[in-house]
Amino acid sequence: MTLLTKRMVEKPWGKDTLPMPFVAPLGQRIGEVWFESPPELSSILVKYIFTSEKLSVQVHPSDAQAAALGEKDRGKEECWLVIAAEPGATLGIGFKQPVDAEAMRRAALDGTIEDLMVWHPVAPGDFFYIPAGTVHAIGAGVSLIEIQQNSDITYRLYDYGRPRELHLDKGIAVARGEAYANGLHNPVHDDGTATLADGPFFAVARIIGLPEWDSLTYPGGNLLVIPLRGTINQADTALEPGDCYALSDIHALEFGADSASLLVWQA
Structure with a gap:
């Protein structure tokens, strides 16, 4: 078993008070906690995300789209498990009505793209799978675990006037102007084991x-x-919440009746 190296990342939209067991260093606003992927699972990245403001409206390409656009990195599919949510917290995923490329461009430029999207109220235990090409945004007041293809490609479509680059041509080329499929959102509040x-x-x-x-x-x-x-x-070693571990045999672990965990493996 290997304890993965953990890195706290400051973000202007991060939080200075984090859900337990995390503690933000004094004077820092932590937006993400990254875990360094081990070589045997290098195609997967795990991180926590904590927001005090809305994140950009964005989209990621598939592997094939990334290659066609000349990107050196792979595409990105990801999923989210909400672990904490302030009252009124939402995740923006997909569109209310079909949106063509030209309408999406206009809405990205004038900021109305927010109004075209579906904003899902969230609570701890909500799970969302985000296929490549899905237009999405993480709202304010959300803490979640993100599991993704280990890729750094993000195409921002709208960023609330923040002074960061947008990627309209590439983003609109890969974006699906459609609703988010209901079967990709699963509340998992019940006890038990589930894929x-x-x-x-x-x-x-x-x-x-x-x-x-x-x-x-x-x-x-x-x-x-x-x-x-x-x-x-595992044997005499306790696995601590807030960490991430790599191992080769899940049956080497002993689970207590009070435990809760996520398992992640390559398909």
Whole structure:
């Protein structure tokens, strides 16, 4: 088992008070916590995101689209598990009505793209899978775990007047001007074992309490464990919430009845 290196990242839209067990250094607004991917799982990136302001309206390409646009990095699919949400917190995903490329460009330029999107109220335990090409934005007052293809390609369509570059040509070229599919949003408030995502690049499962192995599609081999709460041990080592661990055999872990965790593996 390997404890992944953790890095706190300051962001102007971050927070100085973080959900437990995280503590922001004095005077810093932490927007993200990154975990350094191990070589055997280098195609996956895990991070926490904490917002005090809305993030940009953006979109990511698929692998094929990234290659066609001359990008050196892979595309990006991602998913989110909400761990804390202030009253009224939302995630913007997809559009209310079909939007063609020209209408999307106009709306991105004048800021009305926000009004065209669907803003989903969120609560802890809400899970969203975000396929490549999905226009999305994380609202203010949200804390979540993001699991994604390990890629740095983001095309910003609208950024609330902040002085950052937009990427309208590439973004609109890859964006789907359509509604977000209902089946990609799953509230997971109940106890038990469930596979949350089983996509083309990674799979994500959630375990609350003792594992029900027959409920998982996990094929064996290398995976990441993200403890959320309670007692998880390997031999004499306790796995701590707020950390992320790589291991090769999930059956080497002992789960307490009070535990909750995420498991992530390559598809």
